Amino acid sequence: MTELRVNGERLWATIMETAKMGATARGGICRLTLTDADRQVRDWFVRECQAAGSNVTVDEMGSIFARRPGRDNSRPPITIGSHLDTQPTGGKFDGVYGVLSGLEILRTLDDADYTTNAPLEVVSWTNEEGSRFTPPMLASGVFAGAFERDFAYALEDCDGRKFGEELRHIGYRGRVKCGDHKLGAYFELHIEQGPVLEAENQAIGVVTGVQSQSWYEITVTGRESHAGSTPMPLRQDAMVVCARIVEATHEVALNHAPLAVSTVGLVEVRPNSRNVIPGSVFFTVDLRHPEDAVLRRMEEEFRAAVDWAAGDMGLKVTVVNNWSSPSVKFDEACLGAVRTAAGDLGYRHRDIVSGAGHDAVCISWVAPAAMIFIPCEHGISHSEEEKTEPEHITAGANVLLVAVMAHDNTLRDRA
Ligand code: GLV
Ligand code: MN
Ligand code: MN
Numbered sequence: 001m002t003e004l005r006v007n008g009e010r011l012w013a014t015i016m017e018t019a020k021m022g023a024t025a026r027g028g029i030c031r032l033t034l035t036d037a038d039r040q041v042r043d044w045f046v047r048e049c050q051a052a053g054s055n056v057t058v059d060e061m062g063s064i065f066a067r068r069p070g071r072d073n074s075r076p077p078i079t080i081g082s083h084l085d086t087q088p089t090g091g092k093f094d095g096v097y098g099v100l101s102g103l104e105i106l107r108t109l110d111d112a113d114y115t116t117n118a119p120l121e122v123v124s125w126t127n128e129e130g131s132r133f134t135p136p137m138l139a140s141g142v143f144a145g146a147f148e149r150d151f152a153y154a155l156e157d158c159d160g161r162k163f164g165e166e167l168r169h170i171g172y173r174g175r176v177k178c179g180d181h182k183l184g185a186y187f188e189l190h191i192e193q194g195p196v197l198e199a200e201n202q203a204i205g206v207v208t209g210v211q212s213q214s215w216y217e218i219t220v221t222g223r224e225s226h227a228g229s230t231p232m233p234l235r236q237d238a239m240v241v242c243a244r245i246v247e248a249t250h251e252v253a254l255n256h257a258p259l260a261v262s263t264v265g266l267v268e269v270r271p272n273s274r275n276v277i278p279g280s281v282f283f284t285v286d287l288r289h290p291e292d293a294v295l296r297r298m299e300e301e302f303r304a305a306v307d308w309a310a311g312d313m314g315l316k317v318t319v320v321n322n323w324s325s326p327s328v329k330f331d332e333a334c335l336g337a338v339r340t341a342a343g344d345l346g347y348r349h350r351d352i353v354s355g356a357g358h359d360a361v362c363i364s365w366v367a368p369a370a371m372i373f374i375p376c377e378h379g380i381s382h383s384e385e386e387k388t389e390p391e392h393i394t395a396g397a398n399v400l401l402v403a404v405m406a407h408d409n410t411l412r413d414r415a
């Protein structure tokens with residue numbers, strides 16, 4: 001095992017520094033993708049990577065790659081990455097931790113004047129969260145060939161602003177072709193965003209895969225009319241149909257307990273006035289399960305619930321399946337490096353399947369990939385209350401460092 005270790009205090013201080021960019025009054029971060037706060041953290045990240053001796057490039061999706069040369073630069077890089085964007089009421093660690101641990105490893109190698117065999121690369125992928133622009137994991141998806149670049153450029157936020165123009169506006173529509181290079185291996189470090197590691201007092205999760213998920217957009221069209229003078233039998237109330245579907249969607253997950261989950265997270269009511277019967281409602285549904293076959297059954301039940309909900313009221317309901325991601329299993333050799341690193345460093349660890357989506361999902365389609373989790377308090381994430389401890393932060397980054405170095409050393413052995 002390498003003798004090198006990260007500087008945990010420096011890493012924690014760096015995370016807290018970036019937490020100021022887009023900070024909310026309640027201790028979280030609002031750094032939606034391609035906003036001014038996103039530009040601010042990107043500019044900072046580019047400067048810090050350059051100061052740590054790496055060469056920075058930006059691809060046409062705005063993903064930032066910081067590359068530190070190795071002994072043999074004809075080899076594909078070993079890449080560490082995650083994302084710097086957050087949810088509207090995000091926490092300080094989701095995504096940021098994975099990117100800044102990569103930066104901390106660049107700094108650690110620079111301090112030690114250590115040269116790896118393969119080049120080492122740290123990447124911040126654009127728009128992992130999928131909150132401002134849907135679908136999520138957008139830039140890693142384009143990198144992996146799952147989406148076309150121009151499909152991404154044409155996506156609109158809720159104010160009708162286009163992804164491609166916003167990318168240019170913040171100065172990060174780079175020239176490098178997205179997906180231009182192969183990755184030798186990809187490692188992503190993240191908070192668990194669930195309660196398992198904390199409950200079992202485990203320091204490290206060896207993430208063997210990610211569950212499948214499917215997203216829908218539903219529009220219910222009724223008729224606007226006066227809340228006081230329209231008799232109940234004459235109403236075409238889009239909100240009532242929406243409410244039925246919300247309840248039924250919740251039931252779909254309960255029918256497949258304990259692993260299934262379902263969420264209606266975004267609802268737009270028109271005209272959204274307290275004394276007007278809603279004429280239309282737009283809302284989103286997020287369904288997830290570790291097994292693809294079970295997720296398909298959940299989707300069938302959800303669609304049946306939509307037909308039932310609209311049935312007796314005669315309102316028009318449109319359902320669009322706007323994104324799906326099948327379950328993923330990570331690479332055994334990369335997972336082996338993570339497991340061995342956790343064991344050699346003396347950390348309690350267990351295998352775990354991720355409930356959340358990550359850029360590693362897309363990258364696993366084009367490169368050997370693995371993920372590492374650390375615990376977070378009460379499993380809470382996508383929330384300003386998101387918390388974890390400095391000791392967990394350091395442990396995860398050291399497991400990442402040791403796993404990456406072990407992977408790099410297998411290249412030396414093969415040379
Ligand atoms: C990504 O953050 C997700 O929704 O899992
Ligand atoms: Mn994340
Ligand atoms: Mn997230």
